[in-house]
Amino acid sequence: MGTQNDCMQSCGAKEWSAGEAGIVLPPGLPQPFLLRFRREDLHIMAFFSGHPDYEAVEAMIRYRGDGTPSIRAILTRHDQRQIDHVNDDDLSAEGHGVTRQTCRRDIALAVETLPGRRHARLEFDSHAGEPVVLDITTVGEPDARRGGISDPGNHSPNTSLPLMRRRASALAGPQTAVFLAGRRFEVPVKISSGPFVALEGYFTEGHIFGAVRAGKISCRLKTEPSRMAAGEQWTLESNGRDIIYRIENSSPDGKLRIARTDTPGESIEAFATGDGLRVTRIGYLADGRLQGGLDLAFDEAGHFSLAMEGETIVSGSAAVKRQAGTAVITLSPTQPEWAAAREVRVTCSRDGDLVTAVTTIGRG
Incomplete structure (x- = not known):
């Protein structure tokens, strides 16, 4: 299995610009949020x-x-x-x-x-x-x-x-x-x-x-894509069971659609970048329905929104900071007023094949 950088180079992925929509996730964990x-x-x-x-x-x-x-x-x-x-x-x-x-x-x-x-x-x-x-x-x-x-x-x-x-x-x-x-x-x-x-x-x-819940995701990364193409997948093991994210297709502009296959209803829209995925949307369906549900979107640079059944309910700023081998994702709600105190911070790290995401909620 090649390295993530090898994969990105073979796919012709470009480096991400800070002015583009989406947030860049570290390699190995395509979905770090407890939704x-x-x-x-x-x-x-x-x-x-x-x-x-x-x-x-x-x-x-x-x-x-x-x-x-x-x-x-x-x-x-x-x-x-x-x-x-x-x-x-x-x-x-x-x-x-x-x-x-x-x-x-x-x-x-x-x-x-x-x-x-x-x-x-x-x-x-x-x-x-x-x-x-x-x-x-x-x-x-x-x-x-x-x-x-x-x-x-x-x-x-x-x-x-x-x-x-x-x-x-x-x-x-x-x-x-x-x-x-x-x-x-x-x-x-x-x-x-x-x-x-x-x-x-x-x-x-x-x-x-x-x-979005506070808590911890901890998984062993068993496989990851050798190239960003349909059929390639991430396989992670947690508590004795496999979690599988598979690339379903790629649009002409390079947007990947990734679906979780071990549990139906979760999907990701993202672009391949030089060192990870630039995620623009995470969707979470339920009850076997094909539309509606919960959407965490990063449609504008530095911005996020949370919607249910197509209605935006919470929105605010989004930022990613990399330091000492970790990536810290911060979602800072500004609307509605009651959500402002519930800032979401997700600290992602990787040690060999162990990938971890720890979510805390609240300011201070």
């Missing part, structure tokens, strides 16, 4: 007061083909750390390598449509073995006027850059409550106007979620 994307049927959530450790519980729910729910239930601590509780193999696998705590649990869910409102009851044991119940009844039917982009507030500021869009939402009604270890905790009032009372809880029908 997540999922379409969900429901999202339910309630804040509550009086507990010494926790302040909110929520669940993101997608129904499988057999009608059973795949659930990620989340407890938020007062210090804003979040713990995921999942009942699904795929969701459990998404917890591998990320800084965020994830544990496997059986989760019970009952959802019913009542006249003019919705009701859901979620039950699971916490990471510490505490029985948790979220019982939510809405004050009306989910309304698209209450949809839109969600502001995550300060939740998980150092483990996630999240993107969330609600299709139609309703507020929680006075019957809503949270129970932890058998004790009832009240949900604060959000709106009180005459007979109308709504609590700080939410029931959403139609929810899409994307994220």
